[in-house]
Amino acid sequence: MAAEGAEVVLVGRRREKLAEVAQVIEQSGGRALVFxxxxxxxxxxxxxxxxxxxxxxxxxxLINNAGGxxxxxxxxxxxxxxx
Numbered sequence: 327m328a329a330e331g332a333e334v335v336l337v338g339r340r341r342e343k344l345a346e347v348a349q350v351i352e353q354s355g356g357r358a359l360v361f362x363x364x365x366x367x368x369x370x371x372x373x374x375x376x377x378x379x380x381x382x383x384x385x386x387x388l389i390n391n392a393g394g395x396x397x398x399x400x401x402x403x404x405x406x407x408x409x
Contacts, residue, residue, distance in 0.1 A: 327387070328356025335378055335385075337361050338392075365392045 328334045328351045336344045341362040348358035361377060363370040378385060 328358065329354060332356070332387070333382060334358045335361060335382070337363050337365060337374060339364050365390070 334351055334356060336347055336358055338344050339362065341360065344360040344362060348360050351358040359378075359381065361374055363374045365371055365374075
């Protein structure tokens with residue numbers, strides 16, 4: 327995606343791991359933004375949303391590859407990104 331010009335937002339709990347992935351993306355000519363957050367924590371997700379929208383203005387594609395034991399939420403909850 328980054329090779330095609332997408333700005334990639336990397337989210338996870340460990341900043342150092344995110345930075346490693348961001349470096350690979352940037353070395354390939356892409357742009358990556360790092361946002362450490364625990365996506366099982368609703369407060370952190372709302373803060374993340376606000377930061378991403380403030381910096382990028384929109385989210386075109388959202389790929390969630392996180393596992394966790396937090397509260398279940400359905401896909402329609404992702405509409406909060408459209409605010």
